[in-house]
Amino acid sequence: MKKYLDNVRRIAPLIHNITNYVTANDVANVLLACGASPIMADEEAEAEEITAQCMGLNLNLGTPNQKKIQTMLKAGKMANKRKHVVVLDPVGVGAGSFRRQAAEELLKEIHFDAVRGNISEIRVLASLCESEENSGKGVDADNTDRVTEENLAQNIAAAKMLSQQLKTIIVITGAIDLVTDGSKCYVIKNGNPQMSRITGAGCQLSGILTAFLAANPEDKLQAAAAAVCMMGYAGELAAEKSGQSGSGTYRVSLMDAVSCMDGDMLERGACYEIR
């Protein structure tokens, strides 16, 4: 895992984010904290030009609007043309038909290197592929369908299938994280429950993921797994440091942990197996 983070800190990839206004500040700060450089831009008239100068593009469906989806389509096509990394975070895709259709169009028009969501969001994407109905509520994962030891094999198989269908790395985050390219699957057990009691841990990970893929184009699956381990391990360190202080301090400690992590720490702290 060490070299993937080392590469991010050495290369400092410039990442273009078209993202929601709720967690944009967190995403910018976490990209700086992991060694990358962020730019946020969602005006259609400038998106392609900016994407063309960046190493990665991070598309996030939170607080979407019609103009922003058009901008994402333009930027995504430009990134594909330049063979830059593109990541999709389908925030709240289960919340309604607007986001579902947006996700469908983005998946049709753009090749994504990775798609990251919680299990509810990823299931909605899977249902789009199957052209059948599926439910997801809000932006948080539903308890009934989270990944557990009991349904692990089944979820790995589903993630691999979706990865093959969409020809992209699928990253499912939760108590157990899955990262698969359709053949191998990293099962990652880093993380801490407090991460789900603040907003934006998922959006932050999607930013970091984009940076890791951009800085490690030869080993995308491994780099994606390293990004997930880093965020999860940072979540553990933040819990140790902040204790029972509360969610405000936890959020600050999470950023601290990302900014202080180096390759050796990540190597020691990463907790995963390959299936």
Place this chain on the structure above:
Amino acid sequence: MKKYLDNVRRIAPLIHNITNYVTANDVANVLLACGASPIMADEEAEAEEITAQCMGLNLNLGTPNQKKIQTMLKAGKMANKRKHVVVLDPVGVGAGSFRRQAAEELLKEIHFDAVRGNISEIRVLASLCESEENSGKGVDADNTDRVTEENLAQNIAAAKMLSQQLKTIIVITGAIDLVTDGSKCYVIKNGNPQMSRITGAGCQLSGILTAFLAANPEDKLQAAAAAVCMMGYAGELAAEKSGQSGSGTYRVSLMDAVSCMDGDMLERGACYEIR
């Protein structure tokens, strides 16, 4: 007060926020901190569908624009149709005719379960009802018209009258907070002056208020008072914890205090009388 917070933590109401981009992150985090679940969405094409799935709708007039006001109208009508809780936070309604007209239209088209603002903002709303001019500057309360022990009786009477006119719970926050349904008025003395030296304490309270009303539909006035006591008491605890560290630490401690509060603490800490 205990049961109203317990209900929020047990029911975890999903709250739809159409809010400003300055404090959206704080509002999302504070909703998670009090046990609710936030979704932010302001695209007209998705607002009704999202509102229909939520238990409460929080409309906040900060950083308004014409499209967002249209979205608020649609979402508010849907929430009324489904008998979901709707709260209005008329941020900076005294800052000009655009926000005043927006507030006027929202109050005409939508039934609100509660309206929360500082005394300057609430006075502007009262003036709209009286179809006469009134002044308010910026988003902060003017010193000249804040609620004090001296003008308390007069402000309670005015708040009750406005509550009757608008058929909604009126929440006026400041050094002394008033919460009234037109007949009873809670006079709440929780809080700390440092809350006014950070941005967003008011927006955060409006989010919490929506969650408390959504989780306690049978006791809206009491639930509203509990929400106000909770935020104020969290402000006191944050001041104790952060001391003279400064406004950055205070803001973090405020979020900590909300996330760590349980029903028993709120019961002990709430400081109010009923008039």
Place this chain on the structure above:
Amino acid sequence: MKKYLDNVRRIAPLIHNITNYVTANDVANVLLACGASPIMADEEAEAEEITAQCMGLNLNLGTPNQKKIQTMLKAGKMANKRKHVVVLDPVGVGAGSFRRQAAEELLKEIHFDAVRGNISEIRVLASLCESEENSGKGVDADNTDRVTEENLAQNIAAAKMLSQQLKTIIVITGAIDLVTDGSKCYVIKNGNPQMSRITGAGCQLSGILTAFLAANPEDKLQAAAAAVCMMGYAGELAAEKSGQSGSGTYRVSLMDAVSCMDGDMLERGACYEIR
């Protein structure tokens, strides 16, 4: 330096910010922390009316869009008409033609009291004046052209020339900061490298700068230098306090340091010479 900060805290100028959604929360909080009062508003229909009631206008080119640029033009003209202070922060102006053209139009239509950027951004503005091409990447300063002891004289001369051309105070921030009105130049050595590892320190300074100019209209150059010293000295104090905790804690400590600073502290901590 003391009296410029004292004036901000005494007068509490209301500052209208048309700014990006990434750091809007930080800008609002830092304005409160230095004693000013913020309002954020970017709807064209309300911008002029709000600007007219404020003492200063802060225009920030981050996350721009076509409507926001139109709003900036209207608000800027109103501020000029009322002789209110106007500041431009050309965030990422080197990132593409949309922001370059926006900056060009703003500089043509509006008189700015000060323009603040990093050296890459200011060089792009200089190139606009020379109607020749220039490059700048993203929102971060390029290492190759930062201000150092070696190229100091040359950079001072260039800053003075640009200040004369644009008839505005030029503020260039980096390891060494320059503040010039075309004849005198403050060379400021406050600051800490950790400021560039969080997002928004520049945007925060532009907010503070607007407040200092608004509260000190008789001594704009000195007030601008005081604002830059204050932010830089706060950055030093934050580094002392947060140590190696990481970028989350550093960001909180930076806000703390601004909120705790008084005129005497600034007087003692300011580190500058005049060239």
